[in-house]
Amino acid sequence: MDATGPDSEFLAPARVSLSAREPARLRLTLQQDRSYLEVKAVRAFPLSKPDRLIGLLDVRNGDRIIGIIADPRELDASSRKCLMKSVDGHYFLPTITRICSLREEFGAAYFDVETDCGKRHFVAKGLRDGTQHLGDGELLIPDVDGNRYRIPDWRRLDALSRKFLMPVV
Amino acid sequence: MSDKETYIRSLLKDGEELLLLTDTDLDRAGMFGLRWLAVTSERVMTFSDGPGTSTTDGEPEVEVALADVKGASVAHMVGHLALEAEIAGRRIELLRGSNSHAEKLARIASSLTVACKDSKQPEFDLTEEESLHCSECGRLLPERGSFCPACLKKRRLLARIWHYMKPYWGRAALMSLCAITTTVLALTSPYLLKILIDDVLLGDGGERLLLILVMVLVGTRFAGLMIRILGGRLLAWFNAGIIHDVRFDFYQAVQGLNLRRYDKTQTGALLSRLTHDTSMLSFLFRIVGNGVIPSLLQLAGICVVLFVINWQLALIVLIPAPAVVVLTRKFYRIVRRYYSRVGQRQARMTARANDSISGIRVVKAFTQEPSEILQFESQSEELRQASGLAGSMDATYFPIIEFVIALGSFLVWYFGGLRVIRDPDKMSYGDLMAYLSYLAMFFGPLRMFTRFGGFINRALAAAQRLFEITDADQEVYDAPDAKALKSVEGAILLDDVHFGYVKDKPVLKGVNADIRPGEMIGLVGKSGVGKTTITNLICRFYDVDEGKIALDGVDVRKIKLRDLRRHVGIVPQESFLFNATIADNIAYGKARATREEVISAAAAANAHEFIMRLPDGYDTRAGERGARLSGGERQRISIARAILRDPKILILDEATSSVDTETEEMIQCALANLVKNRTTFAIAHRLSTLKRADRLLVLEDGQVAEFGTHEELMKKKGTFYTLVQLQSRLSAIKVVDG
Numbered sequence: 001m002d003a004t005g006p007d008s009e010f011l012a013p014a015r016v017s018l019s020a021r022e023p024a025r026l027r028l029t030l031q032q033d034r035s036y037l038e039v040k041a042v043r044a045f046p047l048s049k050p051d052r053l054i055g056l057l058d059v060r061n062g063d064r065i066i067g068i069i070a071d072p073r074e075l076d077a078s079s080r081k082c083l084m085k086s087v088d089g090h091y092f093l094p095t096i097t098r099i100c101s102l103r104e105e106f107g108a109a110y111f112d113v114e115t116d117c118g119k120r121h122f123v124a125k126g127l128r129d130g131t132q133h134l135g136d137g138e139l140l141i142p143d144v145d146g147n148r149y150r151i152p153d154w155r156r157l158d159a160l161s162r163k164f165l166m167p168v169v
Numbered sequence: 170m171s172d173k174e175t176y177i178r179s180l181l182k183d184g185e186e187l188l189l190l191t192d193t194d195l196d197r198a199g200m201f202g203l204r205w206l207a208v209t210s211e212r213v214m215t216f217s218d219g220p221g222t223s224t225t226d227g228e229p230e231v232e233v234a235l236a237d238v239k240g241a242s243v244a245h246m247v248g249h250l251a252l253e254a255e256i257a258g259r260r261i262e263l264l265r266g267s268n269s270h271a272e273k274l275a276r277i278a279s280s281l282t283v284a285c286k287d288s289k290q291p292e293f294d295l296t297e298e299e300s301l302h303c304s305e306c307g308r309l310l311p312e313r314g315s316f317c318p319a320c321l322k323k324r325r326l327l328a329r330i331w332h333y334m335k336p337y338w339g340r341a342a343l344m345s346l347c348a349i350t351t352t353v354l355a356l357t358s359p360y361l362l363k364i365l366i367d368d369v370l371l372g373d374g375g376e377r378l379l380l381i382l383v384m385v386l387v388g389t390r391f392a393g394l395m396i397r398i399l400g401g402r403l404l405a406w407f408n409a410g411i412i413h414d415v416r417f418d419f420y421q422a423v424q425g426l427n428l429r430r431y432d433k434t435q436t437g438a439l440l441s442r443l444t445h446d447t448s449m450l451s452f453l454f455r456i457v458g459n460g461v462i463p464s465l466l467q468l469a470g471i472c473v474v475l476f477v478i479n480w481q482l483a484l485i486v487l488i489p490a491p492a493v494v495v496l497t498r499k500f501y502r503i504v505r506r507y508y509s510r511v512g513q514r515q516a517r518m519t520a521r522a523n524d525s526i527s528g529i530r531v532v533k534a535f536t537q538e539p540s541e542i543l544q545f546e547s548q549s550e551e552l553r554q555a556s557g558l559a560g561s562m563d564a565t566y567f568p569i570i571e572f573v574i575a576l577g578s579f580l581v582w583y584f585g586g587l588r589v590i591r592d593p594d595k596m597s598y599g600d601l602m603a604y605l606s607y608l609a610m611f612f613g614p615l616r617m618f619t620r621f622g623g624f625i626n627r628a629l630a631a632a633q634r635l636f637e638i639t640d641a642d643q644e645v646y647d648a649p650d651a652k653a654l655k656s657v658e659g660a661i662l663l664d665d666v667h668f669g670y671v672k673d674k675p676v677l678k679g680v681n682a683d684i685r686p687g688e689m690i691g692l693v694g695k696s697g698v699g700k701t702t703i704t705n706l707i708c709r710f711y712d713v714d715e716g717k718i719a720l721d722g723v724d725v726r727k728i729k730l731r732d733l734r735r736h737v738g739i740v741p742q743e744s745f746l747f748n749a750t751i752a753d754n755i756a757y758g759k760a761r762a763t764r765e766e767v768i769s770a771a772a773a774a775n776a777h778e779f780i781m782r783l784p785d786g787y788d789t790r791a792g793e794r795g796a797r798l799s800g801g802e803r804q805r806i807s808i809a810r811a812i813l814r815d816p817k818i819l820i821l822d823e824a825t826s827s828v829d830t831e832t833e834e835m836i837q838c839a840l841a842n843l844v845k846n847r848t849t850f851a852i853a854h855r856l857s858t859l860k861r862a863d864r865l866l867v868l869e870d871g872q873v874a875e876f877g878t879h880e881e882l883m884k885k886k887g888t889f890y891t892l893v894q895l896q897s898r899l900s901a902i903k904v905v906d907g
Contacts, residue, residue: 089246128512
């Protein structure tokens, strides 16, 4: 079966050409087919496979899915750059690299952390119930505003951070 | 005035006015950091803080003329959002913020859009409806608009609890008397022991004194027992009474809660407050009554007695006390963390096992038993390690505390023993034994305090959570000038209705419709377009944000809420049956309905026949633990409930969405009986079911796209026509697929 045939969910990289006037809005040209003037790029597996399997949605047609690019590395350099810039801009999921302090009071957890996006203070409600375990030591901690913070593997954090997380892991 | 504001004001031209200066938490590079938005009477600008963009020399990153802005909106992305301005048909991103700034950015977008539409100068009101930060200490709150645990006014809270205790003051006084007597009796025993040793065993009191002393010891112990039983019983009723009062007030408040509060609070969380938090409060009363007060009295009593008998030795006794307090607190915290991890791992393992066992048919069908076993084994192993470690910690730390306590008694043995040997006149052997008894009684309560300190705080927070609901916004049943409404014609006017469940996501954006009494209106549109929202507003589950809804010419907000709802009947999509008999369920809205009326309603709803076939007929228990009724049967009971209530306005929300065609026909027949002479709003996914509607209200993007009869709309070939064509094609495909 041709996984990138005309009726497939997957788009053949050779047919895809992407350009952008603004990162959030891509223009897509499918060779020998048609062009889409406003396209949004989203991840099919934002947590487990963020750099592969990127879907393109037709914004002017109610976010209808156009197709999936299985591996952006197979696109031409310019298209790949546009795509990754767009998709990176669509997601914001800071990764916690260090927990400087974690204080629990009355069921609320006050975090003071360092992330790949800078330092942050936040409060999580119900640390034990709220923390999601995604397997292999990966954690997702939501705060009271619906922001989420990711820990790719709590076992790889420093000793102090691990100590803070002990009650939940 | 901040540096930023000073700087931005310095950029203003003559006559230019600063209308808004606010910040968000994401900088231009998408990192956490301050970014500023300034709106002046002439421009919209953004600035960053940080290296190279100091507050004094940073040039605007984005600068657009306010006159060019045709509107503004918030683009919701994953984990963050962007404020965008519409300029010359294009959307320009102004700045981004995390979800913590969602409400603020939405308000700014809304103010800008309104101002652009009306060609006015924008006015911004960024006062948060419910603050995220504590107004006193500034720290983040565990829940928006909730209380700050750190600033919890314990005194005020205790006063509130005292208010509940007041009706039981007589019982409380008697309990206090019992506690004091128990303490006095408990303190007597070691003293009697001293007399027994000094005067009988080592002295010349003789057998008679021995018998008297033993009798007195038995007597004091028996009296203590009786008083403890009495105190315990008094406490049990005292506790039950207060908790009943708190629970009742809480439940009354829950029933009257504004629906917006339900949107924000999960029903599970409310139930948890009703069960868990009341239990915590009850436990608080029990440990305070049974443990804390008697222990406090005991500690105070022991201290007095020890100092009276021998103050030097009393000081020695107290040497290990601070160490015991500190060690117990520290060890308890450490061990609790380990046990918390055990609890977490156990919960995860149980949830996984529960999943796997509940879905055993799927597991077996896909031959996944080995993988399930493997996963369970790995989780069980994790739990094994956590449990072993926690148990080891427990086994290590608490014997250390016992040892420290024992050190105290060794000190008493040594120094007390020296005194008994060197100066038996000042300290007898009996004194020493009494001391050791008091010592044993001293450290128990002390350890208890250190362990329960944290618990008492948690229980107080639980009480606060309960009072939070008791004090929460209640539905306003009657506005001061609300009118009673005895009879209703059923004319409904929707006048420029704007509404959103959340401020930054409007659902209805100016809906207008004039509905005549007795008309049947079909509400049509894609899911999420606001069909159910309109019906929610008519019932006044929510109030409109702008515009008004009028019933017979009167704004629904000016009608007594009970009167309004008395005239509205709902057949919801998911028919909810209470855990009561079918008859009770039908008569839910009319408690005094006769059995004949119930049967007539059931017959009109095409439910009578199937009910009569049930072994217990109308006495069959429905609901969660009741008979297994099909979706169609439950729906017809729900219709019968609406028929019996005899409302003038009827809302049918996808009443036939979850049933097969045959059942749908039966329900349609039942509905035909129901809609006669009533203003009806029908929402249906299958557009064919709306043919009987007098007019159809087609919603698109929160506004009325079309409003007319089925025929008119089909002729018009607009949105409704397209939707009908689409559904016909889908039905054709389904028929071909078989």
